[in-house]
Amino acid sequence: MCGIVGAVAQRNIVSVLIEGLRRLEYRGYDSCGVAVLGARGPSRARSVARVADLEGQVRDGHLEGVTGIAHTRWATHGAPVTDNAHPIFSRDALALVHNGIIENYETLREMLRGKGYEFVSQTDTEVIAHLIHSLYRGDLFAAVREAIAQLHGAYAIAVLHKDQPHTVVGARQGSPLVVGLGDGENFLASDALALAGSTERFIFLEEGDVCELSLDGVRIVDRQGEAAQREVRQVAAYGGAVELGPYRHFMQKEIFEQPRAITDTIPQADAFDASIFGEGAGQVFADIDSLLILACGTSYYSGLTAKYWLESLAKIPTQVEIASEYRYRESVPNPKSLVVVISQSGETADTLAALKHAQELGHKHTLAICNVGTSAMVRQTELSFLTHAGREIGVASTKAFTTQLVALFTLAATLAKLRGRLNDEQEAGYLKQLRHLPAALNSVLALEPQIIAWSEEFSRKEHALFLGRGLHYPIALEGALKLKEISYIHAEAYPAGELKHGPLALVTEAMPVVTVAPNDALLEKLKSNMQEVRARGGELYVFADTDTKIVNGEGLHVIRMPEHYGLLSPILHVVPLQLLAYHTACARGTDVDKPRNLAKSVTVE
Numbered sequence: 001m002c003g004i005v006g007a008v009a010q011r012n013i014v015s016v017l018i019e020g021l022r023r024l025e026y027r028g029y030d031s032c033g034v035a036v037l038g039a040r041g042p043s044r045a046r047s048v049a050r051v052a053d054l055e056g057q058v059r060d061g062h063l064e065g066v067t068g069i070a071h072t073r074w075a076t077h078g079a080p081v082t083d084n085a086h087p088i089f090s091r092d093a094l095a096l097v098h099n100g101i102i103e104n105y106e107t108l109r110e111m112l113r114g115k116g117y118e119f120v121s122q123t124d125t126e127v128i129a130h131l132i133h134s135l136y137r138g139d140l141f142a143a144v145r146e147a148i149a150q151l152h153g154a155y156a157i158a159v160l161h162k163d164q165p166h167t168v169v170g171a172r173q174g175s176p177l178v179v180g181l182g183d184g185e186n187f188l189a190s191d192a193l194a195l196a197g198s199t200e201r202f203i204f205l206e207e208g209d210v211c212e213l214s215l216d217g218v219r220i221v222d223r224q225g226e227a228a229q230r231e232v233r234q235v236a237a238y239g240g241a242v243e244l245g246p247y248r249h250f251m252q253k254e255i256f257e258q259p260r261a262i263t264d265t266i267p268q269a270d271a272f273d274a275s276i277f278g279e280g281a282g283q284v285f286a287d288i289d290s291l292l293i294l295a296c297g298t299s300y301y302s303g304l305t306a307k308y309w310l311e312s313l314a315k316i317p318t319q320v321e322i323a324s325e326y327r328y329r330e331s332v333p334n335p336k337s338l339v340v341v342i343s344q345s346g347e348t349a350d351t352l353a354a355l356k357h358a359q360e361l362g363h364k365h366t367l368a369i370c371n372v373g374t375s376a377m378v379r380q381t382e383l384s385f386l387t388h389a390g391r392e393i394g395v396a397s398t399k400a401f402t403t404q405l406v407a408l409f410t411l412a413a414t415l416a417k418l419r420g421r422l423n424d425e426q427e428a429g430y431l432k433q434l435r436h437l438p439a440a441l442n443s444v445l446a447l448e449p450q451i452i453a454w455s456e457e458f459s460r461k462e463h464a465l466f467l468g469r470g471l472h473y474p475i476a477l478e479g480a481l482k483l484k485e486i487s488y489i490h491a492e493a494y495p496a497g498e499l500k501h502g503p504l505a506l507v508t509e510a511m512p513v514v515t516v517a518p519n520d521a522l523l524e525k526l527k528s529n530m531q532e533v534r535a536r537g538g539e540l541y542v543f544a545d546t547d548t549k550i551v552n553g554e555g556l557h558v559i560r561m562p563e564h565y566g567l568l569s570p571i572l573h574v575v576p577l578q579l580l581a582y583h584t585a586c587a588r589g590t591d592v593d594k595p596r597n598l599a600k601s602v603t604v605e
């Protein structure tokens, strides 16, 4: 999704800006651009291709400068064409990049047209550029502060003006922005990752902050205009570019990294102890009477899986909501409920807004389960549990999901223990099972050749149905999401018992029905649902635990999973679904790591 990089230095900073964009590329974008200040004002290069193309333009055009801003854009207002790519100029005096969405842009555009401003893009961003320009009286910082007071919506911006050659001004509200501190040079970015290699000292701006970067320092004021002292945090370099190694795509690499990611995420302690979730967690867990889980996409499905664990193991009522729905609906807050936000990136706009909404409603206890320790979500919650998936590059989330499940199972077991529902023997048993998970996952990954054989068949289909029951229904949902996301095959998931209430009408031999079949208490019910499919000529593709004794038959294709893995079974069963989606997408020749229209980090509403 959109990314910002900015810099003020005494050297040509174009390569720093381009490198920053390259580091943000994996998030997904459809155009990019860079602007630097020269003696006659800002000049820019923009591309609707990749950052590599932008770099070529910059080189050929000899674009150089000591002050600059750059951007990757994921289109919201206006198509991904050059005129809409950032940086956006105002009267060749001011250049601006923007992440987020301005909701009152139409009103502002009319007002600015009335003042003689001409609009050359379809973006909401152009109103910010002209608005700041219209308010500029020799002080860019003041003009930005005045302008943002008129904006409704979410934004992170970086802006420069031809009359202030060593200044970049930034502001944030609803979208992340960090300042990177250097020696005699300073930086701005939407993610610290963009500045790896340039600095390891960061200030994470807070909501409403406005900052001014110059050569020798950074000035920050808060929403009220008061000078703000923000903590400088040392963030270790994020390492260089992640290598693909022997894999064809990052998604495949990340699927195969799961045993390692899970090993790193499983708590080291020999007991399920509240302290795993941060200081004061014991007290918080003793105070609460329920959980409210908020998340989006794949992270939402990990929350749905957790509901089964939390309610069966810890007997604690758990509600799971899609963040973008929760934030706008009238709900009944329960201050004794622990709000759990789940996110790979920790920057998902809808989840952050839902968290804020819950806090405003009076929820005082919050916990983030997140893969990025420096993210806004971790900073804005009372407690946190960091998953150690490592950087996930593929837009389709895989190792982030399974590590979230490990975190959530740990939470369920911890709460169960605190509530007297887990004896020592059970605790030791679950810990042992967790520790054995990486080995069990390796045996599932070894099924890849069989899954490749199925994927050839799937690649010729346009629709697929996924079935699961109970604890494995969210896994069916996740399998369908993976398939549609990267192969563009229309896929739906249902709890198998729902088939007869509608979706059975879709079943023909052209609609493969993927079934998640663990050897659990619902197996016999699931087998009846499979019969319903077969009776209508549907072809079943079943991932069955070895001990289910389900075997190949007419219209019944079976891949045998290891023996049933109890409550942790969803963590094993999702892996073949990831592989099926991956290989089907490969067979269809899609851009697996960067599927069309999608972004890795969804920082707009």
Ligand code: M6R
Pocket (backbone or CB within 6 Å): 296, 297, 298, 299, 342, 343, 344, 345, 346, 347, 348, 351, 395, 396, 397, 398, 481, 485, 600, 601, 602
């Ligand atoms: O970073 P988050 O976990 O908050 O992201 C939430 C969703 O955008 C994300 O899981 C999305 O659904 C993935 N592309 C799914 O593979």
